[in-house]
Amino acid sequence: xxxxxxxxxxxxxxxxxxxxxxxxxxxxxxxxxxxxxxxxxxxxxxxxxxxxxxxxxxxxxxxxxxxxxxxxxxxxxxxxxxxxxxxxxxxxxxxxxxxxxxxxxxxxxxxxxxxxxxxxxxxxxxxxxxxxxxxxxxxxxxxxxxxxxxxxxxxxxxxxxxxxxxxxxxxxxxxxxxxxxxxxxxxxxxxxxxxxxxxxxxxxxxxxxxxxxxxxxxxxxxxxxxxxxxxxxxxxxxxxxxxxxxxxxxxxxxxxxxxxxxxxxxxxxxxxxxxxxxxxxxxxxxxxxxxxxx
Amino acid sequence: xxxxxxxxxxxxxxxxxxxxxxxxxxxxxxxxxxxxxxxxxxxxxxxxxxxxxxxxxxxxxxxxxxxxxxxxxxxxxxxxxxxxxxxxxxxxxxxxxxxxxxxxxxxxxxxxxxxxxxxxxxxxxxxxxxxxxxxxxxxxxxxxxxxxxxxxxxxxxxxxxxxxxxxxxxxxxxxxxxxxxxxxxxxxxxxxxxxxxxxxxxxxxxxxxxxxxxxxxxxxxxxxxxxxxxxxxxxxxxxxxxxxxxxxxxxxxxxxxxxxxxxxxxxxxxxxxxxxxxxxxxxxxxxxxxxxxxxxxxxxxxxxxxxxx
Numbered sequence: 001x002x003x004x005x006x007x008x009x010x011x012x013x014x015x016x017x018x019x020x021x022x023x024x025x026x027x028x029x030x031x032x033x034x035x036x037x038x039x040x041x042x043x044x045x046x047x048x049x050x051x052x053x054x055x056x057x058x059x060x061x062x063x064x065x066x067x068x069x070x071x072x073x074x075x076x077x078x079x080x081x082x083x084x085x086x087x088x089x090x091x092x093x094x095x096x097x098x099x100x101x102x103x104x105x106x107x108x109x110x111x112x113x114x115x116x117x118x119x120x121x122x123x124x125x126x127x128x129x130x131x132x133x134x135x136x137x138x139x140x141x142x143x144x145x146x147x148x149x150x151x152x153x154x155x156x157x158x159x160x161x162x163x164x165x166x167x168x169x170x171x172x173x174x175x176x177x178x179x180x181x182x183x184x185x186x187x188x189x190x191x192x193x194x195x196x197x198x199x200x201x202x203x204x205x206x207x208x209x210x211x212x213x214x215x216x217x218x219x220x221x222x223x224x225x226x227x228x229x230x231x232x233x234x235x236x237x238x239x240x241x242x243x244x245x246x247x248x249x250x251x252x253x254x255x256x257x258x259x260x261x262x263x264x265x266x267x268x269x270x271x272x273x274x275x276x277x278x279x280x281x282x283x284x285x286x287x288x289x290x291x292x293x294x
Numbered sequence: 295x296x297x298x299x300x301x302x303x304x305x306x307x308x309x310x311x312x313x314x315x316x317x318x319x320x321x322x323x324x325x326x327x328x329x330x331x332x333x334x335x336x337x338x339x340x341x342x343x344x345x346x347x348x349x350x351x352x353x354x355x356x357x358x359x360x361x362x363x364x365x366x367x368x369x370x371x372x373x374x375x376x377x378x379x380x381x382x383x384x385x386x387x388x389x390x391x392x393x394x395x396x397x398x399x400x401x402x403x404x405x406x407x408x409x410x411x412x413x414x415x416x417x418x419x420x421x422x423x424x425x426x427x428x429x430x431x432x433x434x435x436x437x438x439x440x441x442x443x444x445x446x447x448x449x450x451x452x453x454x455x456x457x458x459x460x461x462x463x464x465x466x467x468x469x470x471x472x473x474x475x476x477x478x479x480x481x482x483x484x485x486x487x488x489x490x491x492x493x494x495x496x497x498x499x500x501x502x503x504x505x506x507x508x509x510x511x512x513x514x515x516x517x518x519x520x521x522x523x524x525x526x527x528x529x530x531x532x533x534x535x536x537x538x539x540x541x542x543x544x545x546x547x548x549x550x551x552x553x554x555x556x557x558x559x560x561x562x563x564x565x566x567x568x569x570x571x572x573x574x575x576x577x578x579x580x581x582x583x584x585x586x587x588x589x590x591x592x593x594x595x596x597x598x599x600x601x602x603x
Contacts, residue, residue, distance in 0.1 A: 091500055110506055117504040123497040127519045127598035136515065140505045168599030 036103050038192055038224045039065040039088055044097035046083060046250075056249030057083045058094065063243065063252060067191070070218055070225045072235035073243045074282060075289070080250020081228045081243075085194050088226065089117050102192070113141065115192040116185030120200055122177035124169040124184075131156065131165035134184045141188060155183040158217065175199075175206040182214075186221070195227045199234070208267055211237055219263050232286075233270055236261075236279045244282055246289025254285035333376050340372040341365035374567045382571040395551070398575050404552040405540045406579060408468050412475020413536040419476060420483025420532070427484070428491040428517070429509070445481050449474065449539065454546035471543035471552075478539040479532035486528025490521025519598065526591040533583045541576060553579075 046058040058080040065071050073081040086092040087099060090106035101109035109115065116137075124133045134152040143151075156162055159179040161172075169177055178198055185193060199207045215238060218225055229235050235242050236258060244254040258278050261269060269275050345365045349356045356364070366375040374382075386398035394400065423441065427434045453474050460470040494516050502512045544554025553576045560569035 089504060091503060110504065113506060115504070117501070119497045119500070121497055123495075123501050125498065125516065125519070127522075127600075129599065137505050139515070140502075140507045140511050168601075170599075170601045 037064040037100075038067050038069075038102060039063065039226070040098075040100040041084075041088075042098045044084075044087065044094050044099055046080070046087060046092060046094045058087070059249035059251045061097070061250075061252055063255075065224065065226065065241075067224055068222055069240050070215075070227065070238055071241045071243060072239040073226070073228045073245060074230060074232065074235045075245030075250075075286065076230070076247055078247040078250070079245040079289075080247070081245050082196055083250065084245075085196050085226060085228050089115060089194050091117075113137075113188060114190055115194050116188065116190040118178075118181055118185050118193065118195040118198045120197045122169065122174075122181040124177055124180060126169050129166050129168055130161065130172065130180050133169065133180060134187050136184060137188050143188075151187050152183070155187050156180070158186065158220075159183045160213070173206075175202050175210060178202065178210065179213075182217075186217075191223060193223050193225045195225065197228050197230070200230070207231075207234070212267060214238065215263075215265055232279050232282050236275055236282060237265060237267070237270060242278070242282055244285035244289065246286070251289075253289040254281070256281055256285075330376055333373075334366070337371065337373050337375040338362060338365045341368055344368070344372060370564050371566055374570050378567050379570045379574060382567045383574060386571060398553075398556070398571060401551055401553050401556045401572070402575050402579055405537070405544065405554065405576075408471035408543065408552075409475055409533075409537045409540040409579075409583070411468060411472035412539055413479055413533055415472060415476035416479035416532055416536060417483055417529070420480035420528075421487055423480065423484045424487035424491060425513075427488050441481065441484060444477070449478060449542055450545075452477070453542050457543065457546055471540050474543040475536040475539035479536040482528040482531040482535070483525070484528075486524045487521055490524030491517045493524060494520045522594060522598070523600075526587065526594075529591075530584050530587050533587050534580045537576065537580050537583060 041061055041063040044058055044061040045056070047054050047056050049055075061080075061084065073084060075081050083092055087094050088101055088106060090110040099106060102112075102114050104112070124130075125136065128136065131149075131152050134155055135148045138148040138151060152165070156165060159182055161176060161179055161183065164172060164176065164180075169180070172180065182198070199210050202210065211234060214225075218238075225238075227235075227238060240257070240259040240263075242254075242256040242258055243252055244256065245251065246253045256278060261274060261278075342361065342365055345361055345368060349361065349364075365371070366378070368374075371378070383398065386396060390397040390399075392399045392403075423437065427437060456473055456477070457470045460466070460473065498516060498520075499512070502516055507515070540552070541554040541557070544552040545558055553572050556572040556575075557569055560566070560572060
């Protein structure tokens with residue numbers, strides 16, 4: 001995890017841009033062209049001071065994300081994909097560039113509770129039952145008890161955790177815990193879901209299963225999802241758009257449209273030529289962006 | 295919520311718990327037996343000279359075995375035998391009415407009341423300090439050295455000062471002793487609570503930030519519940535040393551009542567059996583208090599879904 005406190009995060013002059021690898025060439029989906037993008041990023045950069053000099057976590061990043069998209073961020077560790085997601089969530093402060101989330105600054109969007117964040121780990125509070133964990137944001141937002149119960153019931157049903165309401169987190173498997181954390185993020189019905197390698201710690205069988213469920217959820221709820229991963233099949237399988245990133249400095253090197261794979265996908269599509277073609281392009285991008293000088 | 299959590303299959307079955315207890319009984323019994331044996335040996339060795347001398351002064355010639363038995367029946371032995379201490383304990387608790395000044399229960403109650411008041415004050419002071427230290431960064435640097443140095447001063451040195459100073463402004467009796475208890479026991483509470491309140495990991499804290507939770511909400515819904523396991527460790531230490539504080543507080547004043555007064559009176563008049571009985575009384579009281587805190591911890595951690603150990 002990157003150091004997040006403002007004290008650690010020293011603002012560095014914006015003069016480092018180098019040879020920008022960013023490619024803004026994103027074509028908005030035709031039907032949505034008239035609407036304002038959910039996430040609008042221009043020339044974003046973030047540098048922080050480490051013990052051995054500045055680290056260019058993000059450099060000159062341009063990105064537009066339209067409503068209803070499922071966007072994956074893929075790249076090797078240190079490419080800034082998690083940092084980018086955290087900037088959108090107002091958990092990190094950029095040094096330069098412009099960023100708008102739902103037309104306002106990330107901090108305003110956070111205060112408005114525009115997004116639900118799903119972390120690498122479930123981050124459930126161990127002293128709360130699953131139901132109480134799902135109701136945590138609702139308690140904070142001051143939603144009355146009856147409605148809290150109704151919403152948590154509905155969300156737990158949506159992630160197939162019906163019957164586990166009264167269990168404590170340790171009594172559930174890792175995959176079930178992560179599903180509970182998704183239910184928690186969905187409980188206050190944010191339009192935007194930010195997911196930071198949510199299935200990274202799970203085994204492949206569970207991950208496949210959750211990927212299918214997540215896709216169904218996305219299709220059903222019509223939310224905009226931003227999904228950080230380091231798995232190529234996962235990125236291609238889930239996404240309508242794949243953002244390939246590269247480290248040192250963290251930047252976007254390719255944006256691949258995968259919407260032609262459709263909204264409803266079965267795991268079997270991973271064997272199809274279209275799927276493999278996209279996966280190949282992602283792999284090429286990752287290879288091109290990888291600096292071999294270290 | 296709790297009742298269902300208690301009936302989960304993952305909890306250890308009563309049979310398993312019984313087996314665990316069985317496993318403990320043997321070693322515990324052996325240790326107790328060893329301590330008693332050691333104690334009797336000590337009693338014989340330490341009282342031998344005095345007993346033999348007393349017989350010699352009286353001009354009575356006794357056999358070795360008679361002296362041996364007599365070492366365990368002295369009125370003012372150097373080291374009383376276990377059965378003498380327990381006879382004294384029984385006499386001063388069961389056979390004496392609680393209202394009597396000779397009742398150990400009466401003295402224990404006097405000490406207990408100031409222990410509990412001191413513990414209460416210590417918990418209050420300790421948690422207020424911990425909460426402030428966690429929320430105000432500068433307080434950690436400015437307060438911590440004072441908190442630590444407060445514990446390096448010997449309590450025996452500071453106890454009379456507190457008693458005299460408070461006495462001079464007309465505060466006597468229970469309260470000064472409670473202050474000494476509080477002075478001793480706030481420390482482990484502050485330390486453990488600071489540790490507990492800062493224990494939530496970055497992800498758990500980031501989660502609160504994504505909800506734009508207020509400082510108070512983060513405190514009540516995250517920091518405080520996360521701190522409780524740590525806090526209870528501190529509370530167990532605190533309640534035991536709170537009792538020590540109350541006893542120490544009774545010593546310099548020549549208090550008329552309390553376990554400390556009982557200890558002091560015993561040593562004035564060479565009543566070793568009384569001293570030992572008071573010591574045992576204090577030890578039992580401390581164990582009882584620690585057990586009560588432990589019970590509260592068990593109850594609370596169960597309702598908070600703690601995984602059974």
